[in-house]
Amino acid sequence: MTETARPSQLTAVPNNEGVDAAVAAARRVVGALLHTGDRSPVEMAAVAAQLDAVAQHLERHAPTREERLVDMWGGEGVTRHDPVTGPENAVAPPLHLDGREDGSVEGRVTLGLPYQGPPGCVHGGISALMLDHTLGVANHWAGDSGMTGTLTLRYHRPTPLFEELVVTARQVSVDGRKIRTTGEITAAGEVCVSADGIFVNKHLPRPR
Numbered sequence: 001m002t003e004t005a006r007p008s009q010l011t012a013v014p015n016n017e018g019v020d021a022a023v024a025a026a027r028r029v030v031g032a033l034l035h036t037g038d039r040s041p042v043e044m045a046a047v048a049a050q051l052d053a054v055a056q057h058l059e060r061h062a063p064t065r066e067e068r069l070v071d072m073w074g075g076e077g078v079t080r081h082d083p084v085t086g087p088e089n090a091v092a093p094p095l096h097l098d099g100r101e102d103g104s105v106e107g108r109v110t111l112g113l114p115y116q117g118p119p120g121c122v123h124g125g126i127s128a129l130m131l132d133h134t135l136g137v138a139n140h141w142a143g144d145s146g147m148t149g150t151l152t153l154r155y156h157r158p159t160p161l162f163e164e165l166v167v168t169a170r171q172v173s174v175d176g177r178k179i180r181t182t183g184e185i186t187a188a189g190e191v192c193v194s195a196d197g198i199f200v201n202k203h204l205p206r207p208r
């Protein structure tokens with residue numbers, strides 16, 4: 001058998017239509033607003049009015065929050081709305097994750113200005129968010145999963161914006177309800193952040 005692992009998609013594939021397309025446009029707006037700022041000839045009051053009109057239109061036609069929560073947690077929809085990979089979530093970078101035959105998961109992402117912490121670098125909380133989620137998905141891929149109990153991070157070097165990051169995670173052990181999972185973010189082959197997590201096998205009921 002060769003070394004080549006057959007990747008398996010662990011994140012919802014964007015539809016490029018419907019809400020996914022609107023969310024992709026919204027992400028672009030968030031990036032463009034931050035990039036443009038107030039030192040430009042753009043009439044921001046007009047931009048604000050346009051965006052408010054869009055928000056009002058959406059809110060008028062939205063189901064109740066309870067209905068939407070049931071919808072979100074139905075079927076295989078669980079990866080469509082999370083804040084890391086979800087194509088329906090404008091806050092998500094989004095990171096795309098694949099499962100590997102060796103039991104690990106891997107994703108690639110390039111982050112822009114909305115995720116900045118130190119100058120030109122990724123905010124540490126964003127790195128923590130991506131690692132928490134990726135470790136959680138690695139647990140699903142391995143077969144035993146749970147909620148994050150303790151997540152320990154080591155920030156080895158600043159994580160660059162505008163460069164491809166590789167986020168990886170793997171389940172290390174299962175001891176009763178306690179699951180140990182590790183992961184890291186690398187840039188150009190160098191480890192920027194490493195994570196060591198204890199997850200506890202517990203799942204909250206899905207809204208019905």
Ligand SMILES: CCCCCCCC/C=C\CCCCCCCC(=O)SCCNC(=O)CCNC(=O)[C@H](O)C(C)(C)COP(=O)(O)OP(=O)(O)OC[C@H]1O[C@@H](n2cnc3c(N)ncnc32)[C@H](O)[C@@H]1OP(=O)(O)O
Pocket residue numbers: 009010011012013076078079132133134135136137140141146147148149150176177178198200202
């Ligand atoms: C295209 C389709 C693809 C399909 C495939 C899709 C796959 C992917 C799908 C979906 C991926 C989703 C990925 C999500 C990832 C993100 C995860 C989160 O963000 S979770 C939110 C943050 N975490 C919380 O809010 C927890 C809050 N805390 C609690 O609820 C409890 O404290 C909990 C559950 C952590 C523990 O409570 P107890 O009562 O169940 O635990 P006790 O019975 O006391 O302890 C059991 C054992 O665990 C240890 N333990 C308990 N708490 C611990 C802790 N906080 N840290 C470490 N160990 C702990 C204890 O020492 C004990 O160990 P001893 O058996 O004695 O050895």
